[in-house]
Amino acid sequence: MSESSSHTNATHPLSEDSSRSTEKNSTSAQRTRRRRRRRPSGTPTPQPTRNQKSQNRPQRRILSQEEKAEREAKRLQYQAERAEELARSPYIAMTIHSSGIHPSTAHIVAIDALLLSPTGEIVDEYYTVINPVGDPGPQHLHGLTLVEIAEGSRFEQVLKPLGRLIDGRTLIVNNAPLSWGFIHNEARCTMAKAARANRSRNNRNRSRRRHRVGHVPKPKGIIDTLSIARRQAKFLPDIRIRTVARALGLETAAATATVERARQPAADVAREETTLVADMFFHAQGQFPDAIAITTPDTLRADAFGLQRSAIRVDAIEASAQYENPGIYSPDTGLIAGMEVVVAPEITLDPDIIIEAIVAAELFYSEKVTRQTSLVVCNITDPLTGKAMHASRKGIPLISDTDFLELVKTVQPGTTIAPAEAS
CATH class of the missing domain: 3.40.50.10190 (BRCT domain)
Known part of the structure; x- marks a missing residue:
């Protein structure tokens, strides 16, 4: 009788192990959940509601009438100063040196620019080397050494001053689809990177300041000196700046590489090219103004290579x-x-x-x-x-x-x- 009773009340070893395992897992999961939700005192942490979250955010201070008037006065003063600045230098001639030939796969490594008066006089100048944090490309494309590029600024540090230079001015470049394509693509990529960093800030550390890098520059219009030469039916063996300048009648050295030019600092070579771009425009303005066409950025689109071409052309390609x-x-x-x-x-x-x-x-x-x-x-x-x-x-x-x-x-x-x- 005792043997039968003991046999009846006994538990199978496998079922006992499985039940212990299940109990252990559930207990472990509960402990994990408890640890995540308990305060140091041991009491559970209440989850804030949506209304409580909005109440905890810092409220925007309401400005007084005097403060509003002061802000408006500063805004109007800035607009007046900016309008005067653009009237003194309505043009900006620019050359872009890059690590490759396609904006979608390469990066800018140097920018040289000249702010110009309506008569072509230099009002201000700008030059910067940019570190692409990647392959800088062959040196013969831009003339910069690895050390010079490594010491350059990031494009996110350059975008704001670049926008101030270009905004509201007529941008003069040689081969606009390439030059404007690089500027536009670099600006968009930099802004997207900053947006991702800000989203990460919202999820992790709200105490950090938002990352503001600038915007895509907004030129009043874009003039392409290469397009001017095309409209004049000039024969161009290549589309380098010196070749285009010679075709338009300017006196300059040939675009063929020389030892003397290779020994020049990259900044000097870039400044010579930017000056030629400006000279081509003002030369055309006096000799054949009908060949000058101004393109606005809102009529352009990026093609598969990142080149900024007309929307008509890109639509036809696609x-x-x-x-x-x-x-x-x-x-x-x-x-x-x-x-x-x-x-x-x-x-x-x-x-x-x-x-x-x-x-x-x-x-x-x-x-x-x-x-x-x-x-x-x-x-x-x-x-x-x-x-x-x-x-x-x-x-x-x-x-x-x-x-x-x-x-x-x-x-x-x-x-x-x-x-x-x-x-």
Whole structure:
């Protein structure tokens, strides 16, 4: 009887271990939760409600009428001083030296700028070296040593003064898509980094001050000296500043690298280039003002490489083909919807005019010359360079910008691309 009773009341070893394990785990979890929620005194910490959180925040002090009037007076005084400052120096010529050729993958390592009066006199000057905290790129691109770059400022330290220099002024650069692309991309990346740091501050340590780095500079307009040379139908073997200046009639040394220039400090070389950029603009202003076009930043967009191009151009690049490509253009058949058209830089009209005509005629715009290209719009056919040279080698016809605008008036209907069959 005792054996039977003891056998009946006994617990299986496995079930006993599992129950002990479950009890231990639940007790451990409870202890963990208790430790997180208990004060040093041992009593649980009450969780504040949303209203209590808002009440604990420091309240903004209400300004008196005298303080409001004083602030308004200071604001008006600043606006007047800023307007006077911009009237004295409405232009800013600038050169950018970078670690690479694409704003999306490279960084600025040096900025040189000159503030200019309406007549071209230098009002103020600015130069800074920027440490990209990464690969500075080959030295022949910017002329700076690793030591000079390492001692440079971070872009987050430069953005505020850079914004004050550019805001409200007309920015003059050579190759605006590249130069403005670097400034715009660096500013956006720096602002995004600061925003992430501020969000981290909100979650971890509210006592730290907010990280304010500045804003994307807001120029009144952007003037591209390279575009001025293009509109004048100048032949350019390359697009370096000295080459463009010589093509526009300025006396300067060739852009070919020399030993003497390699021995010059990078700041001196940058200042020479910035001065040439300014001289090109004022030379064009006196000789051929109709070739000067001012672009506003709100009409620009970044392409896949970070270059700031016109929204018209980027939209055309991103558009998909609606018609089958009928092949290479022939005068016998004329233009047919779906033909792939490339616009070379060597034209005298604004490229946006040609691109708008391409899109309106239901042709397909492309940036690259391939064997699928139907024709290339280009004015300079001797000597052949760049896109025109590649088109000639592939047997693709070249048509001037004015001839193309006439041809595009009569475009034959094409074959619509059939939608992909559902799998």
